[in-house]
Amino acid sequence: MYQFTLDWIEENWNDSLTLRQWWQLMGDARLSFPRWPSAWFGRDCTESEQNDIARAFADKGVLGPPTGLGVLMGAPVTMTFGTEEQKQRWLPSLADGTEGWCQLFSEPGAGSDLASVSCRAERDGDEWIINGQKVWTSGALHSTRGMLVARSDFDQPKHKGLTYFIIDLEQPGVEIRPIKQMNGAAHFNEVFFNDARVSDADRVSDVNNGWAITAATLGFERSGLSEGAGGGVRVAAGKQAGNLDRAVGELLKHVKASKSHPDEYGGLFSSLQKIQQATGMNAIQRQKMIDLYMNERIAEMTRERITSSMKKGQSPGPEASTMKLHWTNGLRISRDLGMELLGAEGMLTGGDLQIEGKVQHFFLSMPSASIAGGSDEVQRNIIGEKSLGLPKDAQTDPKTPFKDIPKN
Numbered sequence: 305m306y307q308f309t310l311d312w313i314e315e316n317w318n319d320s321l322t323l324r325q326w327w328q329l330m331g332d333a334r335l336s337f338p339r340w341p342s343a344w345f346g347r348d349c350t351e352s353e354q355n356d357i358a359r360a361f362a363d364k365g366v367l368g369p370p371t372g373l374g375v376l377m378g379a380p381v382t383m384t385f386g387t388e389e390q391k392q393r394w395l396p397s398l399a400d401g402t403e404g405w406c407q408l409f410s411e412p413g414a415g416s417d418l419a420s421v422s423c424r425a426e427r428d429g430d431e432w433i434i435n436g437q438k439v440w441t442s443g444a445l446h447s448t449r450g451m452l453v454a455r456s457d458f459d460q461p462k463h464k465g466l467t468y469f470i471i472d473l474e475q476p477g478v479e480i481r482p483i484k485q486m487n488g489a490a491h492f493n494e495v496f497f498n499d500a501r502v503s504d505a506d507r508v509s510d511v512n513n514g515w516a517i518t519a520a521t522l523g524f525e526r527s528g529l530s531e532g533a534g535g536g537v538r539v540a541a542g543k544q545a546g547n548l549d550r551a552v553g554e555l556l557k558h559v560k561a562s563k564s565h566p567d568e569y570g571g572l573f574s575s576l577q578k579i580q581q582a583t584g585m586n587a588i589q590r591q592k593m594i595d596l597y598m599n600e601r602i603a604e605m606t607r608e609r610i611t612s613s614m615k616k617g618q619s620p621g622p623e624a625s626t627m628k629l630h631w632t633n634g635l636r637i638s639r640d641l642g643m644e645l646l647g648a649e650g651m652l653t654g655g656d657l658q659i660e661g662k663v664q665h666f667f668l669s670m671p672s673a674s675i676a677g678g679s680d681e682v683q684r685n686i687i688g689e690k691s692l693g694l695p696k697d698a699q700t701d702p703k704t705p706f707k708d709i710p711k712n
């Protein structure tokens with residue numbers, strides 16, 4: 305696949321294509337999401353074939369496929385739980401990058417205990433009316449739609465009265481406010497719903513069956529399974545202020561020169577190699593580099609196992625939680641090694657430092673990774689309960705109607 309992809313890029317890359325045209329070409333060649341099924345824009349590729357494709361895009365230094373939560377979680381949710389009509393309607397625009405989705409799960413009173421969401425969904429004919437607040441919504445400002453879990457029945461216990469929708473964010477009842485982070489970015493947002501509307505045709509699965517779809521979405525998120533080929537310079541999908549109509553050559557220059565790093569956690573391994581070439585590495589640092597490599601190899605094998613169970617129609621199980629821990633473990637080693645290699649330069653920030661200050665930016669982003677996608681502590685609870693058979697966390701309210709559960 306590596307040579308095939310290199311040849312394909314050689315033949316098709318042209319600086320003057322628009323991003324829309326480039327993603328369309330990649331999609332037609334089935335190189336954007338090689339692990340997706342061949343029935344839906346993919347190639348049924350294995351992990352190692354997909355890695356070969358990613359490596360070819362990276363080596364050529366061209367733009368990679370559309371990225372974001374829509375392709376990471378929205379697409380597998382649609383493929384697994386969507387109706388045929390929903391698949392036809394949503395998958396093509398996720399695959400060609402014209403739509404980007406965000407994940408509207410967490411609320412001020414519901415994070416680790418996600419089944420406590422209180423955002424309200426009330427039926428109104430063929431539509432639902434949504435009222436409430438979400439928080440920490442990554443990429444909402446640049447998204448066209450969101451995967452929303454809302455409470456449709458307050459008389460049911462908390463896991464039972466939830467319904468899952470794909471809601472249009474471009475409507476008057478939706479207000480999005482960015483939250484500034486300590487790394488200077490405003491990657492996530494608060495989202496307020498004030499009589500927002502979503503069609504019943506945009507409901508995924510049955511009314512009050514939202515918890516099952518929510519849990520599966522988190523599995524897709526943690527296992528990172530449906531990410532695109534990656535490997536190239538990354539640009540998020542969705543309403544990117546006209547990005548889709550910009551020439552790829554111009555966009556590539558802009559993203560490479562950008563001092564803000566859109567991909568807060570990615571690409572650290574190759575960056576560390578570059579610093580190491582400049583500064584050298586002692587035996588202990590080399591050992592850390594090897595730890596990093598082993599962590600990544602184990603993650604690849606786990607991902608391969610999850611891919612094969614997904615091909616049998618199963619949603620990711622507790623192994624998705626081990627994937628999340630591999631990810632944060634790798635990020636932690638990268639951060640520590642990167643700062644060690646940089647020495648005193650690690651205290652400075654700015655684009656004119658080694659590898660454009662990427663390690664320092666990453667250092668400030670890293671604490672959020674162990675919380676994103678469900679905190680590391682919660683992943684350990686899941687592995688303990690579901691894989692090791694340890695006793696469940698104490699729960700006081702699994703059978704009480706949600707409206708009667710005391711809230712602060």
Ligand SMILES: Cc1cc2nc3c(=O)[nH]c(=O)nc-3n(C[C@H](O)[C@H](O)[C@H](O)COP(=O)(O)OP(=O)(O)OC[C@H]3O[C@@H](n4cnc5c(N)ncnc54)[C@H](O)[C@@H]3O)c2cc1C
Nearest residue numbers: 407408409410415416440441442672675676677678679681
């Ligand atoms: C970078 C980033 C991006 C995010 N993007 C999104 C997004 O796009 N969409 C979205 O919906 N949400 C998003 N989130 C929110 C994220 O899912 C929540 O922050 C996370 O689930 C934790 O919830 P919380 O913040 O309410 O913390 P809490 O649940 O209040 O947890 C606080 C602390 O208590 C610990 N804790 C809680 N319960 C337990 C337990 N049972 N056992 C052991 N320890 C426990 C936690 O580990 C944590 O350390 C994002 C968060 C981050 C940091």
